[in-house]
Amino acid sequence: MAQLKSIKKWFWWHRWTSLICTLFLLMLCITGLPLVFGDEIDGWLNPTHYADLPKDTPMANLDGMVKVAQTRYPKQLVTFIFVDDDEPQVLVNMAPTWNPVDPLRHSMQFDSRTGKLLNDEPPFSQQPRGFMGTMLDLHSGLFIDLPGELFLGLMGVLFVISIISGVVLYGPFMKKLDFGTIRGDKSRRLKWLDLHNLLGIATAVWLLVVGATGVMNELSTPLFGLWQVTDVKAMLSKYHGKPPVDQTKLSSIQAAFDTTRKTLPGMQVMSLVYPGEAFGSPYHYLIWTKGNTPLTSQLFSPVLVDAKTGKLAAVVKMPVYLRALELSRPLHFGNYGGTPLKIIWVLFDLVAIIVLISGVYLWVVRRKFYKNYFDRLTEAELNEPSPQTIAS
Amino acid sequence: MKQNFKKIWRIPVLLSALILFGLLAALLGTGIWYWLAWAAMLVPLFVICLKVWKPNSHVKENVIKN
Numbered sequence: 001m002a003q004l005k006s007i008k009k010w011f012w013w014h015r016w017t018s019l020i021c022t023l024f025l026l027m028l029c030i031t032g033l034p035l036v037f038g039d040e041i042d043g044w045l046n047p048t049h050y051a052d053l054p055k056d057t058p059m060a061n062l063d064g065m066v067k068v069a070q071t072r073y074p075k076q077l078v079t080f081i082f083v084d085d086d087e088p089q090v091l092v093n094m095a096p097t098w099n100p101v102d103p104l105r106h107s108m109q110f111d112s113r114t115g116k117l118l119n120d121e122p123p124f125s126q127q128p129r130g131f132m133g134t135m136l137d138l139h140s141g142l143f144i145d146l147p148g149e150l151f152l153g154l155m156g157v158l159f160v161i162s163i164i165s166g167v168v169l170y171g172p173f174m175k176k177l178d179f180g181t182i183r184g185d186k187s188r189r190l191k192w193l194d195l196h197n198l199l200g201i202a203t204a205v206w207l208l209v210v211g212a213t214g215v216m217n218e219l220s221t222p223l224f225g226l227w228q229v230t231d232v233k234a235m236l237s238k239y240h241g242k243p244p245v246d247q248t249k250l251s252s253i254q255a256a257f258d259t260t261r262k263t264l265p266g267m268q269v270m271s272l273v274y275p276g277e278a279f280g281s282p283y284h285y286l287i288w289t290k291g292n293t294p295l296t297s298q299l300f301s302p303v304l305v306d307a308k309t310g311k312l313a314a315v316v317k318m319p320v321y322l323r324a325l326e327l328s329r330p331l332h333f334g335n336y337g338g339t340p341l342k343i344i345w346v347l348f349d350l351v352a353i354i355v356l357i358s359g360v361y362l363w364v365v366r367r368k369f370y371k372n373y374f375d376r377l378t379e380a381e382l383n384e385p386s387p388q389t390i391a392s
Numbered sequence: 393m394k395q396n397f398k399k400i401w402r403i404p405v406l407l408s409a410l411i412l413f414g415l416l417a418a419l420l421g422t423g424i425w426y427w428l429a430w431a432a433m434l435v436p437l438f439v440i441c442l443k444v445w446k447p448n449s450h451v452k453e454n455v456i457k458n
Contacts, residue, residue: 171400179403180443198443201404202436205411294422330419337418340430344414347437 004377007172014165018359021158028152028214029353031139034132036334036345039086042132050088053113059083060115062254062272065092068117069108077247079105080273080280088112100278146221153218159211163204170201172377189365196358199351206348207355209331216328223325224279231319235304236281244282245275251310256285259312260303266292267301275307284313298330299323407436 082091109119141148267289284304304313330336334345414433
């Protein structure tokens with residue numbers, strides 16, 4: 001009887017955690033489908049035509065691009081520069097203030113090889129969200145940013161609990177069934193129950209990994225905030241009380257880029273954050289780099305370059321929780337193993353949608369059905385007092 | 393009991409191990425490891441298709457009656 005009680009307890013957890021999160025999980029699975037191919041769809045919807053240059057054309061000078069940007073917007077601040085590793089583009093970002101949600105934040109696209117301005121984009125807040133933007137904002141935060149992210153993170157936790165409880169329930173359920181049995185001829189409920197169990201157990205690890213890494217990704221804002229008020233603050237304590245560096249007195253950004261490349265030869269510069277920007281240092285260029293091997297290209301190392309003298313100040317060691325966050329990204333997005341892996345991601349996602357829908361269906365038709373199931377289990381326990389093996 | 397446990401969990405554990413292998417192989421390697429990862433992760437999907445479209449034609453006697 002003890003086992004039956006424990007099954008009922010697990011069943012309670014499975015039912016309620018799933019029910020609460022199902023609607024949101026369905027939304028996440030559906031918006032996730034196009035997001036797997038987000039880069040491809042984006043490139044297809046908004047194609048950029050780059051000049052045809054040899055592949056090994058060196059990068060143009062960043063100082064030149066910044067100068068063009070500053071000439072166009074002399075009263076604005078450069079906030080950060082993004083150096084794309086996928087396409088030959090450099091994005092110089094500007095804003096009138098350091099306010100991280102300034103509605104006039106905008107970006108200028110340069111050809112990274114010629115240094116020519118390709119596109120002076122309107123402020124982000126005035127751009128239509130677009131299809132992919134809508135999908136991403138809905139998927140990551142229900143259009144309400146941090147509160148939405150934390151809420152979806154909580155839904156993700158419930159999802160993870162429901163997967164674990166589902167796996168626990170799989171054992172007693174399959175006691176007398178062969179793997180993958182689908183009793184299609186008996187009743188519709190049985191067929192869907194068997195399908196729910198087969199699809200769920202066959203994809204359980206993928207569901208768990210994508211669910212747990214999704215939760216991790218939803219925590220990225222608080223985790224970076226935590227890093228900012230602990231490690232970063234400690235690192236910058238010796239500058240305490242000094243005035244932040246004025247943007248007119250900055251050392252060359254190209255020199256900071258070159259210094260970083262020289263210090264970390266195996267690393268690739270991804271972005272350069274100007275002093276004053278949130279999640280940065282008021283006295284340094286914060287330069288994000290990543291490695292060249294499959295694993296280290298997912299792990300980012302920040303470098304601090306003194307914004308006045310241009311000297312390297314520190315290669316920052318990332319705390320474990322941010323390393324975990326970085327590894328959570330590829331494992332959630334499925335974008336790290338070529339196009340076939342993305343297709344596999346979509347297929348698993350479709351299976352997940354069926355698991356969710358069949359779960360809701362099984363709840364809708366529940367009452368009589370589960371009463372029968374538990375009656376049967378009770379009967380089985382009474383009839384089998386001793387351990388027995390199943391002839392197969 | 394032990395035998396039954398083995399029978400229930402053999403295939404789920406195998407499929408789980410293949411998925412886990414695939415997830416990590418593509419993360420840690422390139423080239424041949426990509427191919428191995430793709431192949432490993434397609435197995436659970438293939439097994440699902442097999443079971444859904446070719447349900448047990450010879451249902452064994454130990455399937456409970458409902």
